[in-house]
Amino acid sequence: MAGFGHGTRRRPRTRGRTWPRSGPDRATLGIIGTICAVAGFFTLGIILGPIAMVCGWLSMNRTWSGARPLPALIALVLGAMDTVLALVWLTGA
Numbered sequence: 001m002a003g004f005g006h007g008t009r010r011r012p013r014t015r016g017r018t019w020p021r022s023g024p025d026r027a028t029l030g031i032i033g034t035i036c037a038v039a040g041f042f043t044l045g046i047i048l049g050p051i052a053m054v055c056g057w058l059s060m061n062r063t064w065s066g067a068r069p070l071p072a073l074i075a076l077v078l079g080a081m082d083t084v085l086a087l088v089w090l091t092g093a
Contacts, residue, residue, distance in 0.1 A: 026058075026059045026060075026061065026069065026072070027059070027069065027071070029055045029056075029058050029059035029072070030055070030056065030059035030069050030070075030071030030072035030074075030075055031071050032055050032075075033051070033052045033053075033054075033055030033056040033059060033071065033072065033074075033075025033076070033079065034052070034056075034071045034074050034075045034078070036048045036049075036051045036052040036055065036075070036079070037049070037052035037056075037074065037075050037078030037079045037081075037082055038078065040052060040078070040079070040082035040086075041078075041082060041085075045082040045083065045085060045086035045089075046082075046083065046086035046087070046090065048079075048082060049079045049080070049081075049082030049083035049084075049086060050079065050083055051079070052075045052076070052078060052079030052082065053075070053076055053079035053080055053083065054079075055072075055075055055079075056071075056072045056073065056074070056075030056076030056077075056079060057072075057076060059071070059072035059075065060072045060073070060076070
């Protein structure tokens, strides 16, 4: 039957494999989160802290299990510290 046009396919069976990926990958989100977390210590911690936490969480693939890249974990921890320190500073003012 292979000789009658039913040979191997020249393209993937599902279209999902051929679509280009949209959005940043996990490593980029971890680095962006870390930069936001470090910048949050100096300016706009109440805004940059939650952004860093979200970027770190998405970079860790929304789970605590499995291999976690170091920038994602740093972004999550420093983002939480930024947010807490900004809230303490705002309530003290």
